[in-house]
Amino acid sequence: MRKILTVARTEYLNIVRTKAFIISIVLMPIFMGGAIVVQELVKDKIDLKERRFAVIDESGAMFDVLARACRDRPIKKDGKQVRPRFVPQQTDGDIAVRTRQVRDGSLFAYVVIPKDVVETGEVRYHTASPTSMGLPQFLRGVIDGEVKRRRFLAAQIDQALVAKLGRPIRFGTYGLQEVTASGEVAEAERVNQAQTFGIPIVVMILMFMLVMTSAPVMLNNVLEEKMQRIAEILVASVSPFQLFLGKLVGIVFVSWTLSALYLGGAGYLAFHFSVPVPGMIYVWFLLFQLLALFIFGSIFSAIGAACSELRDAQSMMMPAMLVVMIPMFVWMPVLKSPDSTFATIMSLIPPVTPFLMLLRLAIPPGPAVWEIVLSIVLTTGFTLGCVWAAGRIFRIGILSQGQTPSFARLFRWVFE
């Protein structure tokens, strides 16, 4: 045990003392915080240039409405212009001229409103800047409103009454109401969408990110020790399994260090913005992170031990990376229906359990207790199997040189 901890401690310090690790710790919050600051700073930096557009109004009824709407459209906030001014020009239907005007910049766009627009509802907007959404959305709203008004008028129906009768219901999602001992029914809390969907997504992505950044480090470290012939020195002092286990423990602590920072930061933000986060989610996170790292750390270190060159390792990594990616392919249906058969089965399959069961645990009310217990039992069993098999591969692979690895050979090493 002492030797395992010695290896783990050195592994941990070797990683956390690297510039890459320190930079990732320091710069990640700076980048994330910086992104928010930059967003805040540039949110008002929209293009305020005047938008001149031609209106080819074959119906003869829309231009005045549009001109009035443009005139009345508020473009200032607190005395400061925050939106571009829209300037309509009524023109004839000479398309060649309009096109040239758009191209030379004297017009931003032109809109063709056909004669029978009220009946057909067909309007065409032509522009060389299709990604600019402000003007077309404005035109759509104004013309749509005027067409509807005219249709109601023609049908002699009171549009205001229709709007009043057609107003949507207010549908709120609440938690369960608690009944007190005295029989009073307490007011339920309204479900917070950010909390309901935000927390599961954040914990799932964070878990994925931490496993993806931590486990492959095992491969690099083992490969480096093998290529630089350090492995032989180490296995003369510790058994290959002690070395392997020490490395796994080391990487778990590296990843937990990152978790402490990121979860701490996320927890602080949640507290700051009054988003209640269940305390148990931290416990589940660390537990499933441990299991995930033992599974994927084992796989990656076995690959590292089996290979003698980085190129071989990279090609063998691909299938392992695909397994890590599985949760990313299926998490959305699980988020939408966390109690479905699909979600239940997927979250009980060990390589993806740490991700999907965690996701389900973060969605209230969470899976049934038997599902949690079964997932932990299955994943722990799978983890032990991975550690055992990878340990067997590691034991032989760490001293083998010059052999191009294959999955058939790795399989043979496991049972050798």
Add this chain to the structure above:
Amino acid sequence: MHAVSLEGIDKTFQAHKAVDGLSLAVPRGAIYGFIGPNGSGKTTTLRMILHILHPDAGRIEVLGEQGSRAANDRVGYLPEERGLYRKMTVRRVLAYYAALKGMASRAARTAGDAWLERLDLTKWAGHRVETLSKGMQQKVQFISTVMTRPELVILDEPFSGLDPVNLEVLRDVILELRDDGTTVIFSTHDMGKAEELCDSICMIFRGQKVLDGTLDAIKTQYGSDTVRLRVDGGHELLARLPGVSSVHDYGQFQDVRYDGDPQELLQNLVSTTRVTHFEMATPSLHQVFLRIAGPEAADA
């Protein structure tokens, strides 16, 4: 009681038998030369002594422990291929390797510093290994092997890459270790160094032991048929003489192996040419090595 005892060890890698029925006993407190040509099974045997590899058959006892790694903390190992963490400082590498042998961190620091001073590396203690020259890295590796004061030290080609000055320093250290009671297994291709340092020699060839004993005993065993000569006509003349099975030409003199009475050889020479030097010689370890593992033996 021996420091290391091997009995009937076999080790096969796929179709290749690397070690075949090897038995040997390394006396305590001696420098035990372990020689043999490339691919003869030396490194495989050393790895089995350290329980890095497991024999297919046979019994291994190291420092009184049989068939387990229990003695490994009392064994220092310097493999032929050096292995140091390039990004670690010299002091951290030494501390780590010592900790893996069970040495307390404070004791490791004290021992490490003392050895660094002894081998003139003190000013490099805080530097990363990658900044050191190959020779300096070699010395750091050597320190990591001996700093825990192991009872048994296994050195696989310890002098490769060293300049003559550092080579002498390390040689002196190895002799001191022996004088302090440490058993040293010294694996090498350098027959001169083996002859200079070793009390006993074991040579393996094609996985089998072909030579084992004290240097004197080996030389006596192989020394009765060698005559050192300087004659007019040189080695070409000598090679034609009846009874001469081989001639090793050193330029100024020749060593011949003669199957018969040396007096007859002398008489034969005197009647044929002018003899300026005639001496009954013991063969060098190098010659014994070539006799066993040279081209003729390899073809056999």
